[in-house]
Amino acid sequence: MKDNISKPKITIGLPSYNGANTIQRAIDSLVNQTYSNFELIISDDDSSDSTSEICQKYKLTDKRIKFIKNKDRKGWINNFIYLLDQAQTEYFMWAAQDDYWDPKFIEKNIQVLESNSKFVGSISDIKLVGNNMKNYTSNNSEIKFLRDYIGTYEEKIQYILQFNWIANLYSVFRTEQIKKSIIRKKFASWDFALLLNLVKFGDLNVLDDILMFKDTGGVTSEKSLIKLLKTQRLGWFKTYFPYVPITIWCLKNLGLKIFIKNNAYFRYQNFHSGKKIIRELIINIDKE
Numbered sequence: 001m002k003d004n005i006s007k008p009k010i011t012i013g014l015p016s017y018n019g020a021n022t023i024q025r026a027i028d029s030l031v032n033q034t035y036s037n038f039e040l041i042i043s044d045d046d047s048s049d050s051t052s053e054i055c056q057k058y059k060l061t062d063k064r065i066k067f068i069k070n071k072d073r074k075g076w077i078n079n080f081i082y083l084l085d086q087a088q089t090e091y092f093m094w095a096a097q098d099d100y101w102d103p104k105f106i107e108k109n110i111q112v113l114e115s116n117s118k119f120v121g122s123i124s125d126i127k128l129v130g131n132n133m134k135n136y137t138s139n140n141s142e143i144k145f146l147r148d149y150i151g152t153y154e155e156k157i158q159y160i161l162q163f164n165w166i167a168n169l170y171s172v173f174r175t176e177q178i179k180k181s182i183i184r185k186k187f188a189s190w191d192f193a194l195l196l197n198l199v200k201f202g203d204l205n206v207l208d209d210i211l212m213f214k215d216t217g218g219v220t221s222e223k224s225l226i227k228l229l230k231t232q233r234l235g236w237f238k239t240y241f242p243y244v245p246i247t248i249w250c251l252k253n254l255g256l257k258i259f260i261k262n263n264a265y266f267r268y269q270n271f272h273s274g275k276k277i278i279r280e281l282i283i284n285i286d287k288e
Contacts, residue, residue, distance in 0.1 A: 007037075010035070010091035011088070011091070012030055012092075013083025013084060013092065014094075014096075015076060015080055016044045016051050017046075018048060022217075026095060026096070026097050027055070027058050030095060030101065033106045034104050035110060038089075039066065041083055042066070044067070046069070081184060091113065091175060093171065093172045102210075104211060105124060105211040106172060109122040112205050116205070117202075118202050120201050121205070123171035124206070124210060124212050126145050126167060126213065127210045128213075129216065148203070149195075150203040154258055157199070158262065160192065166192055167214070169191050171204060181194055181201065182197075183197065186232060187234060188238065188245065189246040196250070226280050241274070242277070243270045247266045
């Protein structure tokens with residue numbers, strides 16, 4: 001694809017934290033995209049490993065790369081928001097430090113957005129790779145891990161809640177629409193709420209081609225839900241009652257009709273997360 005390199009068309013926001021083992025692979029696959037008219041902004045969340053040194057080297061050799069190191073940990077939600085706030089381009093995508101992409105990933109997804117105005121985001125199908133496959137499936141090549149969100153607003157809401165996986169967060173988005181959808185309050189399942197907001201403005205596309213590879217070694221594997229939530233500094237209530245805030249958010253923002261229609265989903269999620277929190281607390285008491 002021919003690019004006008006004088007002004008970037010897309011901003012890639014890469015949040016990092018202690019990603020020395022994988023971030024070089026991620027950056028290499030981004031700088032080698034066939035669509036070269038981009039800026040890559042890396043925001044490091046005060047890593048304690050060699051992530052910063054690796055990123056600094058790339059910054060010195062490629063003018064499209066900007067690197068910011070936070071002095072204090074923001075947490076992943078604040079880091080995602082910060083990167084989006086930096087974008088002044090027509091398109092935007094978040095990139096995870098442990099993922100990598102086929103060279104045509106950006107080109108093909110931008111082509112979709114430029115040829116179909118109803119889509120506010122586009123991503124390819126993905127393939128799971130890495131050493132943690134046993135937690136997913138032994139036959140991952142036959143399973144689609146993403147789906148299109150197309151239809152009425154109510155239908156798209158139901159699809160997102162039922163499918164219950166938010167890899168679409170790593171789509172190529174129209175910057176204007178994703179900025180309108182951003183939520184500046186932190187709570188568990190913030191990413192689900194963001195997608196629920198976004199589909200008000202249009203549909204989300206998934207290409208049939210597998211152009212994105214997600215490393216299962218980087219998929220959150222923290223066994224303690226409490227410890228995972230504490231890293232986000234959400235406060236005690238949002239940590240010990242993690243699904244209550246998004247339930248309240250959905251009631252306020254999706255409308256009473258849609259909320260009631262999907263109330264079984266919210267009851268299940270609150271019960272399931274509550275049960276897990278109680279189990280962890282009992283285990284910790286026994287250990288003491």
